[in-house]
Amino acid sequence: MAEITLNALAHSYADHPSKPEDYAIREMSHVWEQGGAFALLGPSGCGKSTLLNIISGLLKPSNGEVLFDGKRVNELKPEERNIAQVFQFPVVYDTMTVYDNLAFPLRNIGVPEHKVKSKVHEVAEILELSDQLKRKAKGLSADQKQKVSMGRGLVRDDVSAILFDEPLTVIDPQLKWKLRRKLKQIHEQFNITMVYVTHDQLEASTFADKIAVMYNGQIVQFGTPRELFEKPAHTFVGYFIGSxxxxxxxxxxxxxxxxxxxxxxxxxxxxxxxxxxxxxxxxxxxxxxxxxxxxxxxxxxxxxxxxxxxxxxxxxxxxxxxxxxxxxxxxxxxxxxxxxxxxxxxxxxxxxxxxxxxxxxxxxxxxxxxxxxxxxxxxxx
Amino acid sequence: MQTKVENNKAWFLVMPVFLIVAFSAIIPLMTVVNYSVQDIFDPYTRYFVGTEWFKQVMLDSRLHEALLRQFIYSFTILAIEVPLGICVALMMPTKGRGASLALILVAIPLLIPWNVVGTIWQIFGRADIGLFGAFMAEIGVDYNYASNTTDAWLTVILMDVWHWTPLVALLCYSGLRAIPEVYYQAARIDQASRWAVFRHIQLPKLTNVLIIGVLLRFMDSFMIYTEPFVLTGGGPGSSTTFLSQSLVQQAIGQFDIGPAAAFSLVYFLIILLVCWVFYTTIMNMQKDK
Structure with missing residues (x-):
């Protein structure tokens, strides 16, 4: 569990960025407080996923630094940052059972098997996967696979943060709503910092306490759903939020x-x-x-x-x-x-x-x- | 309402496929079947002998030995080429000029004709003028593929590994490139070890190309002829005489067309059977339990 600070962060995919348009993330400083449920909201291509990958360490930022609880983590690999990330499209380990999939992150860090068992069952219970545990992950439907992916993000309760990159895209609307509630409950239960990337304002406001609206590689406003609605700090926020x-x-x-x-x-x-x-x-x-x-x-x-x-x-x-x-x-x-x-x-x-x-x-x-x-x-x- | 036209025009559409299959498979195969049940003295004198050639072939101890050698050979090269090919594929660079260069270098052995490969290794292994042979002689190893059975086997296997590992490597390389980046990202987030990434992401995703690789390599190696023929001529003795060479000796050397035809059919069925066993085993291994 950690407070995540972005300090004068900027990122460009170009080798020699010269103009502001070359930057996927324009210089920004931002703090995600420990234990909050945050959404990162913005249209496709505004840099949300880039920002998330920088936080998790999958991407090295061109400029600036990322701090976990005040400690610089730029040089740490994702596996050393102890962070969980759920991707837009389900990633499951095909040859393993659902149980082994969920146990995988725990076994990798050497958690004793009896603890693995109780934790996996707990998470499976929350995600309603209990009756699927013995199945091979390969035969699951897309939304079940995504539940397994999410489960792998949730099994470690000591993580610095859990990052969600539009995790509910492949899930049908009814289940979507249910899973979002589940995530919220999990957040309340474990008090883990969660950052949830989405382009859906409804998804953002039902999940998050505070929403960061991103536009053109910048966070243009960070506030509660109500603040975004009543007092948009940028014309884009006004345009993007509300229907x-x-x-x-x-x-x-x-x-x-x-x-x-x-x-x-x-x-x-x-x-x-x-x-x-x-x-x-x-x-x-x-x-x-x-x-x-x-x-x-x-x-x-x-x-x-x-x-x-x-x-x-x-x-x-x-x-x-x-x-x-x-x-x-x-x-x-x-x-x-x-x-x-x-x-x-x-x-x-x-x-x-x-x-x-x-x-x-x-x-x-x-x-x-x-x-x-x-x-x-x-x-x- | 239109009335339904009934005619036999569809036959014209099926005909090309039928002709191609007939000329490429059915007619040659049937010719062999024809030979296998007759004793032919000359084009006008022939007798129907039933299953006699088959019985003879099945009891021929020379062929039993060749078959055993053939199996040992094929399974040995598979056991070496598949893991080695995967390793090579994993080590090949994925981006930039390095990737293109590696692809070309790896593909070179595949472009060399069989008999040239045999000749290359024949000279390569000679103690007087060959690089490898001379080197072995220099460091005091008594190496002679022409007179020593072990050396002959070693050379034949080494030659096949050199010639065909690139095929497995290229197949695996393409399979590896097809794995979406997000799988590796997820594995890093899950703190998976390098081995776990290979075992749970890369290997499962390589299953399909490996099936193709294993089947191709099995069939090709099981029918191998030119390279050992050029390199060792089947010797010393008959220690590197594989099935197809035995067949050629019988059919063309001794002109025993009947037994050779019966032998060909048995040979064909063995390949078919082993391929089927491989395929079903691998397919079953990855089924959802």
């Missing part, structure tokens, strides 16, 4: 923030802060779940045009044009289905401002439905 993803539109920053004819008023210090950042463009983001759709006319709301409504069974997704920008809102079940010109507003606490894709942390920004004209008229008074 549908966050609405974004690019607003202009001059004396005020404007989006077409709409003025977005903010507190003075927020404006000052944005101005001091030197960027003329800011991105405004709001989640479809937080867009308020009014049933009737409302003077404080924006008038927008409905494009279409998707019925997803339990809820409906409304698509509308806000100043020419296609946006989505989630309608509650009992809400009437709007059409034509309707009124929406963006509650201030859920409206986020991004500069260069990163969140500008503020609670003071508000959107008003005032148009430029109205604002000017107001100023004139």
């Amino acid at each position: 549908p993803g966050m609405n974004f539109f690019e607003a202009q920053l001059d004396e005020q923030i404007t989006f077409g004819e709409h003025v977005i008023t903010t507190s003075d210090d927020m404006l000052a802060r944005l101005k001091s950042m030197g960027s003329k463009k800011v991105t405004i983001g709001i989640r479809p779940e937080f867009v308020h759709v009014w049933d009737g006319k409302n003077d404080d709301a924006y008038q927008v045009e409905v494009d279409y409504v998707e019925d997803l069974g339990t809820y409906k997704i409304l698509s509308f044009f806000f100043n020419g920008q296609l946006m989505k809102a989630r309608l509650s079940e009992d809400q009437q289905v709007p059409s034509g010109q309707i009124y929406v507003s963006f509650p201030e606490q859920w409206t986020k401002v991004y500069v260069d894709e990163y969140l500008v942390d503020t609670d003071s920004l508000t959107l008003h439905s005032q148009t430029k004209d109205a604002q000017e008229a107001h100023n004139a008074n």
Whole structure:
């Protein structure tokens, strides 16, 4: 059991990396606390598996260091790091029985046979493999094989950490859910640091206490599922987490923030802060779940045009044009289905401002439905 | 609705295969069967003799000895070439120029014609002009494949190992390359020893290529003719006279076509039987119990 620290870590598969694009992992520092259940979430090719293989030692990082409990392990081979890793596709030792497969990691480190027996039976019990123990691993189905692979990761309870590399890809949905619960239970029981790589946000949030979202070889946010949802630190997090993803539109920053004819008023210090950042463009983001759709006319709301409504069974997704920008809102079940010109507003606490894709942390920004004209008229008074 | 056309056109489609098989296997084999049951004096004088040649062949002590030699020879070279081939394959580099170079070097013996191989070793082993023979003489070992039975056997086996281990090695090499990297990664995570990796990952995944390797090497070595013929001529005495050489002596040397044909058929059945035994044994070994 260990705390895993990544210190100024970077990795490139190229021999002579020169530009940032050459790096699969761009320089990052990160700490996985001891005993946590973490998910590493990101799209295919963002560097998740690379990062995992660096932690387990299968891959040597180009730069930076990996520390287990503060001790540098860069030079240690995987077999010396005492770490467990479960791969995306099942790996079983064909000629061995399920029992021998599960016993393999224990026997390799010389655990006495009576302890092997009790541990194997314990793990087999958890994974519901008890009645398969005497079978040859070769004849198992894909999901049973994957259970055996996972079992081999779980039999050693003294490991520094268990790394899962999309382990449930080959398993059918029903069992998937069950196994994820099992993993969570195992985690609670043994308190082993677990890092779970996935590209499925649901999988990540049901398994992990904290999720690291990876994008382009970098961890762009590390937080609880709730934090990722409510306060995405990066536009990618907003886009990737949630279904549908966050609405974004690019607003202009001059004396005020404007989006077409709409003025977005903010507190003075927020404006000052944005101005001091030197960027003329800011991105405004709001989640479809937080867009308020009014049933009737409302003077404080924006008038927008409905494009279409998707019925997803339990809820409906409304698509509308806000100043020419296609946006989505989630309608509650009992809400009437709007059409034509309707009124929406963006509650201030859920409206986020991004500069260069990163969140500008503020609670003071508000959107008003005032148009430029109205604002000017107001100023004139 | 279309009516079903009934004709015999399908025969034309089957015909090519039928002809090829007939000319490559059935007709030659039947010719041999034909010889084996007749006593032929000249093309116009022949008598049906039933199983007489078979009885004679089965009781011929010269053939018994040749058969025994043949089995000892084939199993010896298998026992050497298979493990050695696996070792060579495991040691061959997997990436870069080294890999290509190793492949070419290993494949060279396979490209040399049989009788040339025999000639090479014949000269190689000679005490007066051969590198190996002269070396042995130099260090004081009395080595002479032409007069000493043990030396003759040693040379014949060494020659086959040199010539054919590369085949096993190349087959295993291809088998090893087909093992996904993730198996090795998992084994490292499981802290498996080098031996455990070989025993539980590499060897099981090599089973299929090894079946091919063992069968090919068995069949080829069981029918070996040219190399020992060129090297030792079957001697000293008849100590390295293997089955096919006995057969040739009988069929062409003595022109005993009938007994030779009967012998050929028995020979053929033995190879078939042993191959079947090998195949079933290996297949059974890897079955799910």
